[in-house]
Amino acid sequence: MTSRGEISAIADPLGWRLILGVLISHVPVASLADAASTAQVAVAAAGDADGHLSVDLLADRVVLRLHTAAVGTVTDHDLRLARAISGAVRTAPGHGDAVPQNVEIAIDALDIPLIRPFWQAVTGYVGDPGPPDLPDGALLDPLRRGPTIWFQQMDAPRHRDRNRIHLDVDVPPEHAQARIDAALAAGGVMRDAGAAPAFWVLADPEGNEACVCTWQGRD
Missing domain, CATH: 3.30.1360.20 (Transcriptional coactivator/pterin dehydratase)
Structure with a gap:
């Protein structure tokens, strides 16, 4: 591959x-x-x-x-x-002010087979082969317009002060730092940069988490 x-x-x-x-x-x-x-x-x-x-x-x-x-x-x-x-195409492809990106919703779960059918039913999503950067069992919008949903296996319940659903925002590598800087300037904090450049974990002022992700560091 x-x-x-x-x-x-x-x-x-x-x-x-x-x-x-x-x-x-x-x-x-x-x-x-x-x-x-x-x-x-x-x-x-x-x-x-x-x-x-x-x-x-x-x-x-x-x-x-x-x-x-x-x-x-x-x-x-x-x-x-x-x-x-x-x-x-007669006009060279480019991106202007709209950066190509993909948004994922990650849901923490102790029993993924138990909760996955609910999320598939309520969203109308399908279980087609998902992106290789996500665990098996991801759910996709059949029109490929809505965010991908995937499930993060937990061994113990999340602490009550941490959210169990977070967003992953996938961007081209050269745009990652600008997104991070903007999030920090908007009151966010850096929780974990240990997996960079694959992803950085940030949190809003109340502790809700989101990750900025790229393809780098995954090969």
Whole structure:
């Protein structure tokens, strides 16, 4: 399997970023009609991309995502598609002021098989193959727009002063420090940087935790 570092080295110069097992690119457009035509160009360039390419149309950008749905991660075929798409769209992929990211919801659990069906039922999520950076059993939005939900195995109940649900925010590596600095400036505290650059654990002024994450440090 191609490593995360190898994927990033190939995809970054093409205007794609690796975020939680998915390549993401934004193509700037001038209108929704322009977005539709750009998406058509991307789909045509990709050829048979079912199970690999997804597209969101907005008035100012086309959001492209590539990964192999059957395995939940980026493959060599996805990298070939990224190259073909980037070569076909008339405006070079870029991200402007909207940083590609993915948000996860992590739920602490003593008995994951007991609680997982509840969260699947209440969200309508599916159990397709999840990103390789998450434990088995993650739940995904079938439209891939909402945050991924995953379950963190606990050996003992959380202390009552610590939350049992936290957010993970996955960003390109060069954006991690800016997010951390902004969170600290907004009153947050750094709880743990021992796993950096894979993730940093921060907390808000009342102790609710969130992690800023990147693909680095996971290969």
